[in-house]
Amino acid sequence: MKVKTAGCIIIGNEILTGKTKDSNMSYLAIELFKSGIDLIEARHVRDIEQDIVSAVLELSKKYDYVFTSGGIGPTHDDITTQSIAKAFNADVYLDEKAHAILKEYYGDALNEARLKMAKIPYGAELIFNHVTQAPGFYIKNVYVMAGVPKIFHAMLGEVLPKLQKGSIISSISEIFHLPEADIAKSLGKIAYNYAKDGVDIGSYPKIEGDSWILEIVVRSRDINLAESVMNEIKASFAEIKPSFDKKDLMSLL
Amino acid sequence: MKVKTAGCIIIGNEILTGKTKDSNMSYLAIELFKSGIDLIEARHVRDIEQDIVSAVLELSKKYDYVFTSGGIGPTHDDITTQSIAKAFNADVYLDEKAHAILKEYYGDALNEARLKMAKIPYGAELIFNHVTQAPGFYIKNVYVMAGVPKIFHAMLGEVLPKLQKGSIISSISEIFHLPEADIAKSLGKIAYNYAKDGVDIGSYPKIEGDSWILEIVVRSRDINLAESVMNEIKASFAEIKPSFDKKDLMSLL
Numbered sequence: 001m002k003v004k005t006a007g008c009i010i011i012g013n014e015i016l017t018g019k020t021k022d023s024n025m026s027y028l029a030i031e032l033f034k035s036g037i038d039l040i041e042a043r044h045v046r047d048i049e050q051d052i053v054s055a056v057l058e059l060s061k062k063y064d065y066v067f068t069s070g071g072i073g074p075t076h077d078d079i080t081t082q083s084i085a086k087a088f089n090a091d092v093y094l095d096e097k098a099h100a101i102l103k104e105y106y107g108d109a110l111n112e113a114r115l116k117m118a119k120i121p122y123g124a125e126l127i128f129n130h131v132t133q134a135p136g137f138y139i140k141n142v143y144v145m146a147g148v149p150k151i152f153h154a155m156l157g158e159v160l161p162k163l164q165k166g167s168i169i170s171s172i173s174e175i176f177h178l179p180e181a182d183i184a185k186s187l188g189k190i191a192y193n194y195a196k197d198g199v200d201i202g203s204y205p206k207i208e209g210d211s212w213i214l215e216i217v218v219r220s221r222d223i224n225l226a227e228s229v230m231n232e233i234k235a236s237f238a239e240i241k242p243s244f245d246k247k248d249l250m251s252l253l
Numbered sequence: 254m255k256v257k258t259a260g261c262i263i264i265g266n267e268i269l270t271g272k273t274k275d276s277n278m279s280y281l282a283i284e285l286f287k288s289g290i291d292l293i294e295a296r297h298v299r300d301i302e303q304d305i306v307s308a309v310l311e312l313s314k315k316y317d318y319v320f321t322s323g324g325i326g327p328t329h330d331d332i333t334t335q336s337i338a339k340a341f342n343a344d345v346y347l348d349e350k351a352h353a354i355l356k357e358y359y360g361d362a363l364n365e366a367r368l369k370m371a372k373i374p375y376g377a378e379l380i381f382n383h384v385t386q387a388p389g390f391y392i393k394n395v396y397v398m399a400g401v402p403k404i405f406h407a408m409l410g411e412v413l414p415k416l417q418k419g420s421i422i423s424s425i426s427e428i429f430h431l432p433e434a435d436i437a438k439s440l441g442k443i444a445y446n447y448a449k450d451g452v453d454i455g456s457y458p459k460i461e462g463d464s465w466i467l468e469i470v471v472r473s474r475d476i477n478l479a480e481s482v483m484n485e486i487k488a489s490f491a492e493i494k495p496s497f498d499k500k501d502l503m504s505l506l
Contacts, residue, residue: 018283030271042297075456076441109496113437184366188329203328243362
Protein backbone atom coordinates (compact mmCIF):
# COMPACT_ATOMS: atom_id res chain seq x y z
CA MET A 1 0.00 0.00 0.00
CA LYS A 2 1.36 3.38 -1.03
CA VAL A 3 1.85 5.69 1.96
CA LYS A 4 -0.37 8.78 1.90
CA THR A 5 1.27 12.16 2.53
CA ALA A 6 -0.09 15.37 3.98
CA GLY A 7 0.68 19.07 4.28
CA CYS A 8 -0.78 21.58 6.71
CA ILE A 9 -1.40 25.33 6.48
CA ILE A 10 -2.08 27.34 9.65
CA ILE A 11 -3.61 30.67 8.64
CA GLY A 12 -3.66 33.80 10.79
CA ASN A 13 -1.78 36.98 11.72
CA GLU A 14 -2.37 36.22 15.40
CA ILE A 15 -0.05 33.20 15.23
CA LEU A 16 2.78 34.99 13.41
CA THR A 17 2.73 37.95 15.80
CA GLY A 18 2.93 35.56 18.75
CA LYS A 19 -0.46 36.79 20.05
CA THR A 20 -1.92 33.27 19.93
CA LYS A 21 -0.10 29.94 20.24
CA ASP A 22 -1.24 27.50 17.60
CA SER A 23 -2.07 24.04 18.89
CA ASN A 24 -3.85 22.67 15.81
CA MET A 25 -0.68 21.71 13.98
CA SER A 26 0.57 19.39 16.70
CA TYR A 27 -2.96 17.98 17.20
CA LEU A 28 -3.14 17.25 13.47
CA ALA A 29 0.39 15.76 13.52
CA ILE A 30 -0.60 13.30 16.26
CA GLU A 31 -3.91 12.33 14.59
CA LEU A 32 -2.26 11.80 11.20
CA PHE A 33 0.53 9.77 12.79
CA LYS A 34 -2.08 7.55 14.46
CA SER A 35 -3.80 7.16 11.07
CA GLY A 36 -0.64 6.16 9.24
CA ILE A 37 -0.67 9.31 7.08
CA ASP A 38 2.73 11.04 6.84
CA LEU A 39 2.70 14.77 7.62
CA ILE A 40 5.58 16.04 5.50
CA GLU A 41 5.38 19.80 5.92
CA ALA A 42 3.45 22.51 7.77
CA ARG A 43 3.29 26.22 7.02
CA HIS A 44 2.08 29.24 8.95
CA VAL A 45 0.92 32.13 6.77
CA ARG A 46 -0.79 35.48 7.29
CA ASP A 47 -4.38 36.46 6.48
CA ILE A 48 -3.24 37.66 3.06
CA GLU A 49 -4.87 36.26 -0.05
CA GLN A 50 -1.71 35.85 -2.11
CA ASP A 51 0.11 34.10 0.76
CA ILE A 52 -2.75 31.62 1.23
CA VAL A 53 -3.13 31.02 -2.52
CA SER A 54 0.58 30.23 -2.98
CA ALA A 55 0.72 27.87 -0.02
CA VAL A 56 -2.46 26.02 -1.08
CA LEU A 57 -1.33 25.63 -4.69
CA GLU A 58 2.14 24.41 -3.74
CA LEU A 59 1.12 21.97 -1.03
CA SER A 60 -1.93 20.57 -2.85
CA LYS A 61 0.36 19.60 -5.73
CA LYS A 62 3.01 18.04 -3.48
CA TYR A 63 0.88 16.01 -1.05
CA ASP A 64 -2.13 13.69 -1.09
CA TYR A 65 -4.01 15.74 1.51
CA VAL A 66 -3.74 19.34 2.68
CA PHE A 67 -5.38 20.57 5.89
CA THR A 68 -5.92 24.26 6.62
CA SER A 69 -6.76 25.84 9.96
CA GLY A 70 -8.28 29.27 10.47
CA GLY A 71 -9.97 32.13 8.66
CA ILE A 72 -13.44 30.72 7.86
CA GLY A 73 -15.52 32.79 10.30
CA PRO A 74 -17.83 35.74 9.57
CA THR A 75 -15.45 38.74 10.01
CA HIS A 76 -13.37 40.79 7.52
CA ASP A 77 -10.15 39.00 8.47
CA ASP A 78 -11.64 35.61 7.55
CA ILE A 79 -10.45 35.37 3.95
CA THR A 80 -9.59 31.69 3.68
CA THR A 81 -12.67 30.65 1.67
CA GLN A 82 -12.22 33.34 -0.99
CA SER A 83 -8.48 32.59 -1.15
CA ILE A 84 -9.01 28.84 -1.65
CA ALA A 85 -11.63 29.62 -4.31
CA LYS A 86 -9.13 31.87 -6.06
CA ALA A 87 -6.41 29.20 -5.87
CA PHE A 88 -8.68 26.77 -7.72
CA ASN A 89 -10.26 29.37 -10.06
CA ALA A 90 -13.71 28.67 -8.65
CA ASP A 91 -16.49 31.08 -7.74
CA VAL A 92 -18.05 31.06 -4.30
CA TYR A 93 -21.77 30.27 -3.97
CA LEU A 94 -24.33 29.94 -1.19
CA ASP A 95 -24.53 26.21 -0.46
CA GLU A 96 -28.12 25.05 0.18
CA LYS A 97 -27.29 22.48 2.82
CA ALA A 98 -25.07 24.89 4.73
CA HIS A 99 -27.74 27.58 4.42
CA ALA A 100 -30.36 25.23 5.86
CA ILE A 101 -28.13 24.25 8.78
CA LEU A 102 -27.45 27.88 9.72
CA LYS A 103 -31.10 28.90 9.19
CA GLU A 104 -32.30 26.18 11.50
CA TYR A 105 -29.93 27.20 14.22
CA TYR A 106 -29.86 30.98 13.94
CA GLY A 107 -33.43 31.66 12.81
CA ASP A 108 -33.96 35.41 12.55
CA ALA A 109 -30.39 36.02 13.72
CA LEU A 110 -29.03 34.67 10.42
CA ASN A 111 -27.52 37.95 9.27
CA GLU A 112 -25.30 38.69 6.28
CA ALA A 113 -22.09 37.93 8.19
CA ARG A 114 -23.33 34.48 9.26
CA LEU A 115 -24.50 33.78 5.74
CA LYS A 116 -20.87 34.17 4.64
CA MET A 117 -20.16 30.92 6.51
CA ALA A 118 -22.57 29.06 4.20
CA LYS A 119 -20.69 30.14 1.09
CA ILE A 120 -18.19 27.70 -0.37
CA PRO A 121 -16.37 27.38 -3.72
CA TYR A 122 -18.06 25.47 -6.57
CA GLY A 123 -16.83 21.89 -6.50
CA ALA A 124 -16.45 21.87 -2.71
CA GLU A 125 -18.23 19.55 -0.26
CA LEU A 126 -19.16 20.42 3.32
CA ILE A 127 -17.38 19.28 6.47
CA PHE A 128 -19.97 19.20 9.27
CA ASN A 129 -19.26 20.53 12.73
CA HIS A 130 -21.37 19.60 15.74
CA VAL A 131 -19.80 22.24 17.99
CA THR A 132 -20.93 25.49 16.35
CA GLN A 133 -22.82 24.18 13.27
CA ALA A 134 -21.02 26.43 10.72
CA PRO A 135 -19.39 23.94 8.35
CA GLY A 136 -15.94 23.74 6.81
CA PHE A 137 -15.45 22.29 3.35
CA TYR A 138 -13.09 20.35 1.14
CA ILE A 139 -12.24 20.97 -2.47
CA LYS A 140 -10.04 18.56 -4.39
CA ASN A 141 -7.51 17.40 -1.78
CA VAL A 142 -7.71 20.49 0.45
CA TYR A 143 -9.63 20.25 3.77
CA VAL A 144 -10.58 23.71 5.02
CA MET A 145 -11.26 23.82 8.75
CA ALA A 146 -11.81 26.34 11.55
CA GLY A 147 -8.99 27.69 13.72
CA VAL A 148 -10.75 27.50 17.10
CA PRO A 149 -9.24 24.25 18.46
CA LYS A 150 -12.50 22.61 19.63
CA ILE A 151 -14.05 23.19 16.20
CA PHE A 152 -10.87 22.11 14.37
CA HIS A 153 -10.89 18.85 16.36
CA ALA A 154 -14.57 18.26 15.54
CA MET A 155 -14.03 18.87 11.83
CA LEU A 156 -10.94 16.65 11.71
CA GLY A 157 -13.03 13.96 13.42
CA GLU A 158 -15.51 14.21 10.52
CA VAL A 159 -12.78 14.10 7.88
CA LEU A 160 -10.30 11.47 9.05
CA PRO A 161 -12.55 8.39 8.84
CA LYS A 162 -13.12 9.14 5.14
CA LEU A 163 -9.47 9.33 4.11
CA GLN A 164 -7.30 6.56 2.74
CA LYS A 165 -4.90 5.62 5.47
CA GLY A 166 -1.57 3.87 5.50
CA SER A 167 -0.29 1.22 7.82
CA ILE A 168 0.33 2.72 11.23
CA ILE A 169 3.84 3.70 12.21
CA SER A 170 5.04 2.20 15.47
CA SER A 171 7.05 4.55 17.61
CA ILE A 172 9.17 3.16 20.44
CA SER A 173 11.09 5.48 22.73
CA GLU A 174 13.56 5.03 25.58
CA ILE A 175 15.19 7.50 27.94
CA PHE A 176 18.96 7.41 28.51
CA HIS A 177 21.36 9.39 30.65
CA LEU A 178 24.24 9.54 28.21
CA PRO A 179 25.43 12.72 26.47
CA GLU A 180 24.28 12.76 22.85
CA ALA A 181 27.82 12.83 21.46
CA ASP A 182 28.78 9.59 23.23
CA ILE A 183 26.11 7.55 21.49
CA ALA A 184 26.38 9.34 18.13
CA LYS A 185 28.76 6.89 16.43
CA SER A 186 27.01 3.74 17.54
CA LEU A 187 23.53 5.16 16.83
CA GLY A 188 24.60 6.55 13.46
CA LYS A 189 25.79 3.11 12.33
CA ILE A 190 22.52 1.44 13.32
CA ALA A 191 20.46 4.24 11.72
CA TYR A 192 22.45 3.85 8.50
CA ASN A 193 22.00 0.06 8.47
CA TYR A 194 18.21 0.21 8.83
CA ALA A 195 17.43 3.34 6.78
CA LYS A 196 16.83 1.18 3.67
CA ASP A 197 14.13 -0.70 5.63
CA GLY A 198 12.26 2.55 6.35
CA VAL A 199 13.34 2.73 9.99
CA ASP A 200 13.66 6.33 11.24
CA ILE A 201 15.77 6.83 14.37
CA GLY A 202 15.71 10.14 16.24
CA SER A 203 17.90 11.36 19.09
CA TYR A 204 16.40 14.15 21.23
CA PRO A 205 18.32 15.72 24.10
CA LYS A 206 15.88 17.45 26.45
CA ILE A 207 16.29 19.73 29.41
CA GLU A 208 14.21 18.90 32.46
CA GLY A 209 14.70 21.58 35.09
CA ASP A 210 18.47 21.92 35.54
CA SER A 211 19.13 18.38 34.42
CA TRP A 212 18.76 16.67 31.06
CA ILE A 213 17.67 13.42 29.47
CA LEU A 214 18.29 11.86 26.08
CA GLU A 215 15.30 10.33 24.35
CA ILE A 216 15.88 7.87 21.52
CA VAL A 217 12.91 7.20 19.25
CA VAL A 218 12.62 4.38 16.70
CA ARG A 219 9.82 4.66 14.11
CA SER A 220 8.85 1.93 11.65
CA ARG A 221 5.74 0.58 9.97
CA ASP A 222 6.93 -2.88 11.16
CA ILE A 223 6.59 -3.03 14.95
CA ASN A 224 8.73 -6.15 15.29
CA LEU A 225 11.53 -4.49 13.38
CA ALA A 226 11.19 -1.33 15.53
CA GLU A 227 11.50 -3.45 18.68
CA SER A 228 14.51 -5.38 17.46
CA VAL A 229 16.26 -2.16 16.37
CA MET A 230 15.60 -0.61 19.79
CA ASN A 231 17.09 -3.72 21.42
CA GLU A 232 20.16 -3.43 19.21
CA ILE A 233 20.49 0.25 20.22
CA LYS A 234 20.23 -0.57 23.93
CA ALA A 235 22.82 -3.35 23.63
CA SER A 236 25.23 -1.04 21.82
CA PHE A 237 24.77 1.69 24.46
CA ALA A 238 25.45 -0.75 27.29
CA GLU A 239 29.11 -0.81 26.34
CA ILE A 240 29.47 2.98 26.35
CA LYS A 241 31.25 4.68 29.23
CA PRO A 242 29.85 8.24 29.43
CA SER A 243 32.42 11.00 28.89
CA PHE A 244 30.55 12.98 31.58
CA ASP A 245 28.60 11.65 34.51
CA LYS A 246 27.38 15.11 35.46
CA LYS A 247 23.81 15.74 34.52
CA ASP A 248 24.14 19.50 34.16
CA LEU A 249 23.24 21.37 30.98
CA MET A 250 26.82 21.63 29.75
CA SER A 251 27.08 17.90 29.22
CA LEU A 252 23.83 17.63 27.31
CA LEU A 253 25.53 17.18 23.94
CA MET B 254 12.47 53.22 7.81
CA LYS B 255 11.78 50.14 5.71
CA VAL B 256 10.20 47.37 7.76
CA LYS B 257 12.35 44.23 8.06
CA THR B 258 10.74 40.88 7.34
CA ALA B 259 11.52 37.40 8.61
CA GLY B 260 10.83 33.76 7.90
CA CYS B 261 11.27 30.77 10.20
CA ILE B 262 12.08 27.10 9.57
CA ILE B 263 11.49 24.53 12.31
CA ILE B 264 13.42 21.37 11.42
CA GLY B 265 12.72 17.90 12.80
CA ASN B 266 10.77 14.69 12.27
CA GLU B 267 9.75 14.73 15.94
CA ILE B 268 7.59 17.83 15.38
CA LEU B 269 5.83 16.51 12.28
CA THR B 270 5.02 13.17 13.89
CA GLY B 271 3.54 14.99 16.89
CA LYS B 272 6.14 13.40 19.21
CA THR B 273 7.38 16.81 20.35
CA LYS B 274 5.47 20.10 20.49
CA ASP B 275 7.48 22.95 19.04
CA SER B 276 7.58 26.08 21.18
CA ASN B 277 10.41 27.91 19.40
CA MET B 278 8.23 29.32 16.63
CA SER B 279 5.89 31.15 18.99
CA TYR B 280 8.84 32.30 21.13
CA LEU B 281 10.50 33.70 18.00
CA ALA B 282 7.21 35.29 16.88
CA ILE B 283 6.90 37.16 20.19
CA GLU B 284 10.55 38.29 20.22
CA LEU B 285 10.41 39.50 16.61
CA PHE B 286 7.13 41.32 17.26
CA LYS B 287 8.76 43.08 20.23
CA SER B 288 11.69 44.01 17.96
CA GLY B 289 9.50 45.45 15.21
CA ILE B 290 10.54 42.75 12.72
CA ASP B 291 7.60 41.25 10.81
CA LEU B 292 7.46 37.43 10.83
CA ILE B 293 5.75 36.68 7.52
CA GLU B 294 5.92 32.91 7.30
CA ALA B 295 7.02 29.84 9.24
CA ARG B 296 7.60 26.32 7.96
CA HIS B 297 8.05 22.95 9.64
CA VAL B 298 10.13 20.47 7.64
CA ARG B 299 11.59 17.01 8.17
CA ASP B 300 15.23 16.06 8.74
CA ILE B 301 15.64 15.54 5.02
CA GLU B 302 18.34 17.42 3.14
CA GLN B 303 16.28 18.32 0.09
CA ASP B 304 13.39 19.60 2.23
CA ILE B 305 15.71 21.84 4.27
CA VAL B 306 17.57 23.09 1.18
CA SER B 307 14.33 24.10 -0.60
CA ALA B 308 12.90 25.89 2.42
CA VAL B 309 16.16 27.77 3.11
CA LEU B 310 16.60 28.86 -0.51
CA GLU B 311 13.00 30.02 -0.87
CA LEU B 312 12.72 31.89 2.42
CA SER B 313 16.20 33.48 2.30
CA LYS B 314 15.24 35.04 -1.04
CA LYS B 315 11.84 36.27 0.17
CA TYR B 316 12.70 37.73 3.58
CA ASP B 317 15.38 39.89 5.22
CA TYR B 318 16.10 37.33 7.93
CA VAL B 319 15.53 33.58 8.21
CA PHE B 320 15.77 31.73 11.52
CA THR B 321 16.11 27.95 11.72
CA SER B 322 15.58 25.75 14.76
CA GLY B 323 16.90 22.23 15.21
CA GLY B 324 19.30 19.69 13.77
CA ILE B 325 22.72 21.08 14.73
CA GLY B 326 23.70 18.51 17.37
CA PRO B 327 26.21 15.65 17.14
CA THR B 328 24.00 12.73 16.00
CA HIS B 329 23.20 11.25 12.57
CA ASP B 330 19.78 12.97 12.43
CA ASP B 331 21.40 16.41 12.82
CA ILE B 332 21.76 17.34 9.16
CA THR B 333 20.94 21.05 9.24
CA THR B 334 24.53 22.32 8.89
CA GLN B 335 25.31 20.18 5.84
CA SER B 336 21.94 21.10 4.30
CA ILE B 337 22.49 24.85 4.76
CA ALA B 338 25.99 24.47 3.30
CA LYS B 339 24.51 22.66 0.31
CA ALA B 340 21.85 25.36 -0.15
CA PHE B 341 24.59 28.00 -0.44
CA ASN B 342 27.05 25.81 -2.34
CA ALA B 343 29.63 26.11 0.45
CA ASP B 344 31.88 23.47 1.95
CA VAL B 345 31.89 22.79 5.67
CA TYR B 346 35.13 23.37 7.63
CA LEU B 347 36.32 23.08 11.23
CA ASP B 348 36.05 26.60 12.65
CA GLU B 349 39.01 27.49 14.90
CA LYS B 350 37.07 29.56 17.40
CA ALA B 351 34.36 26.92 17.75
CA HIS B 352 37.04 24.22 18.06
CA ALA B 353 38.76 26.18 20.85
CA ILE B 354 35.48 26.68 22.73
CA LEU B 355 34.63 22.98 22.63
CA LYS B 356 38.21 21.93 23.45
CA GLU B 357 38.25 24.14 26.52
CA TYR B 358 35.01 22.73 27.79
CA TYR B 359 35.23 19.07 26.81
CA GLY B 360 38.99 18.46 27.13
CA ASP B 361 39.71 14.78 26.43
CA ALA B 362 36.00 14.13 25.92
CA LEU B 363 36.06 16.11 22.67
CA ASN B 364 35.28 13.16 20.40
CA GLU B 365 34.50 13.07 16.68
CA ALA B 366 30.76 13.58 17.24
CA ARG B 367 31.31 16.73 19.32
CA LEU B 368 33.80 18.02 16.77
CA LYS B 369 30.95 17.98 14.25
CA MET B 370 29.40 20.85 16.23
CA ALA B 371 32.47 23.02 15.49
CA LYS B 372 32.07 22.59 11.73
CA ILE B 373 30.29 25.38 9.85
CA PRO B 374 29.98 26.37 6.17
CA TYR B 375 32.61 28.69 4.66
CA GLY B 376 31.34 32.25 4.89
CA ALA B 377 29.43 31.59 8.12
CA GLU B 378 29.97 33.35 11.46
CA LEU B 379 29.38 31.81 14.89
CA ILE B 380 26.42 32.41 17.19
CA PHE B 381 27.63 31.88 20.75
CA ASN B 382 25.65 29.98 23.33
CA HIS B 383 26.32 30.27 27.06
CA VAL B 384 24.04 27.33 27.94
CA THR B 385 25.87 24.38 26.34
CA GLN B 386 28.79 26.16 24.58
CA ALA B 387 28.29 24.48 21.16
CA PRO B 388 27.68 27.42 18.84
CA GLY B 389 25.15 28.04 16.09
CA PHE B 390 26.06 30.11 13.05
CA TYR B 391 24.71 32.51 10.48
CA ILE B 392 25.45 32.59 6.78
CA LYS B 393 24.14 35.42 4.62
CA ASN B 394 20.71 36.16 6.12
CA VAL B 395 20.11 32.71 7.64
CA TYR B 396 20.49 32.26 11.42
CA VAL B 397 20.99 28.61 12.30
CA MET B 398 20.10 27.79 15.89
CA ALA B 399 19.55 24.78 18.17
CA GLY B 400 16.16 23.16 18.72
CA VAL B 401 16.37 22.67 22.49
CA PRO B 402 14.30 25.68 23.68
CA LYS B 403 16.74 26.93 26.36
CA ILE B 404 19.57 26.92 23.82
CA PHE B 405 17.37 28.45 21.08
CA HIS B 406 16.46 31.28 23.47
CA ALA B 407 20.11 31.89 24.35
CA MET B 408 21.16 31.98 20.69
CA LEU B 409 18.31 34.30 19.73
CA GLY B 410 19.42 36.55 22.60
CA GLU B 411 22.86 36.74 20.96
CA VAL B 412 21.46 37.43 17.50
CA LEU B 413 18.61 39.91 18.02
CA PRO B 414 20.64 42.88 19.32
CA LYS B 415 22.70 42.79 16.11
CA LEU B 416 19.79 42.93 13.66
CA GLN B 417 18.27 46.01 12.06
CA LYS B 418 14.92 46.51 13.69
CA GLY B 419 11.79 48.37 12.67
CA SER B 420 9.57 50.60 14.70
CA ILE B 421 7.67 48.51 17.24
CA ILE B 422 4.09 47.51 16.49
CA SER B 423 1.61 48.45 19.20
CA SER B 424 -0.99 45.81 19.86
CA ILE B 425 -4.14 46.74 21.77
CA SER B 426 -6.73 44.13 22.60
CA GLU B 427 -10.15 44.16 24.22
CA ILE B 428 -12.51 41.36 25.22
CA PHE B 429 -16.19 41.51 24.20
CA HIS B 430 -19.17 39.24 24.78
CA LEU B 431 -20.79 39.66 21.38
CA PRO B 432 -21.04 36.89 18.78
CA GLU B 433 -18.51 37.45 16.01
CA ALA B 434 -21.16 37.78 13.30
CA ASP B 435 -22.90 40.67 15.08
CA ILE B 436 -19.84 42.90 14.99
CA ALA B 437 -18.63 41.77 11.55
CA LYS B 438 -20.21 44.57 9.50
CA SER B 439 -19.19 47.41 11.78
CA LEU B 440 -15.67 46.01 12.30
CA GLY B 441 -15.22 45.30 8.60
CA LYS B 442 -15.97 48.93 7.72
CA ILE B 443 -13.47 50.26 10.25
CA ALA B 444 -10.83 47.72 9.16
CA TYR B 445 -11.35 48.76 5.54
CA ASN B 446 -11.07 52.48 6.38
CA TYR B 447 -7.75 52.11 8.22
CA ALA B 448 -6.07 49.38 6.14
CA LYS B 449 -4.32 52.02 4.00
CA ASP B 450 -2.75 53.43 7.19
CA GLY B 451 -1.21 50.05 8.02
CA VAL B 452 -3.68 49.25 10.79
CA ASP B 453 -4.34 45.50 11.14
CA ILE B 454 -7.52 44.51 12.97
CA GLY B 455 -8.10 40.92 14.06
CA SER B 456 -11.21 39.28 15.50
CA TYR B 457 -10.61 36.10 17.52
CA PRO B 458 -13.46 34.10 19.03
CA LYS B 459 -12.13 31.89 21.82
CA ILE B 460 -13.61 29.13 23.87
CA GLU B 461 -13.00 29.31 27.62
CA GLY B 462 -14.41 26.21 29.28
CA ASP B 463 -18.03 25.94 28.10
CA SER B 464 -18.31 29.64 27.44
CA TRP B 465 -16.67 31.92 24.91
CA ILE B 466 -15.16 35.37 24.50
CA LEU B 467 -14.41 37.54 21.50
CA GLU B 468 -11.03 39.24 21.45
CA ILE B 469 -10.50 42.19 19.12
CA VAL B 470 -6.89 43.15 18.43
CA VAL B 471 -5.71 46.37 16.78
CA ARG B 472 -2.09 46.45 15.57
CA SER B 473 -0.31 49.54 14.26
CA ARG B 474 3.17 51.07 14.28
CA ASP B 475 1.47 54.29 15.48
CA ILE B 476 0.21 53.74 19.04
CA ASN B 477 -2.01 56.82 19.03
CA LEU B 478 -3.70 55.65 15.87
CA ALA B 479 -4.15 52.15 17.36
CA GLU B 480 -5.80 53.67 20.42
CA SER B 481 -8.13 55.89 18.47
CA VAL B 482 -9.15 52.99 16.19
CA MET B 483 -9.89 50.83 19.23
CA ASN B 484 -12.05 53.64 20.65
CA GLU B 485 -13.91 53.88 17.37
CA ILE B 486 -14.48 50.10 17.46
CA LYS B 487 -15.79 50.20 21.03
CA ALA B 488 -18.13 53.09 20.23
CA SER B 489 -19.51 51.25 17.19
CA PHE B 490 -20.04 48.06 19.25
CA ALA B 491 -21.94 49.99 21.95
CA GLU B 492 -24.90 50.35 19.61
CA ILE B 493 -25.05 46.64 18.79
CA LYS B 494 -27.79 44.52 20.32
CA PRO B 495 -26.45 40.93 20.45
CA SER B 496 -28.47 38.41 18.42
CA PHE B 497 -27.79 35.92 21.23
CA ASP B 498 -27.24 36.59 24.88
CA LYS B 499 -26.39 32.98 25.59
CA LYS B 500 -22.73 32.39 26.12
CA ASP B 501 -22.73 28.78 24.97
CA LEU B 502 -20.54 27.48 22.16
CA MET B 503 -23.29 27.56 19.57
CA SER B 504 -23.49 31.34 19.65
CA LEU B 505 -19.73 31.85 19.30
CA LEU B 506 -19.92 32.96 15.68
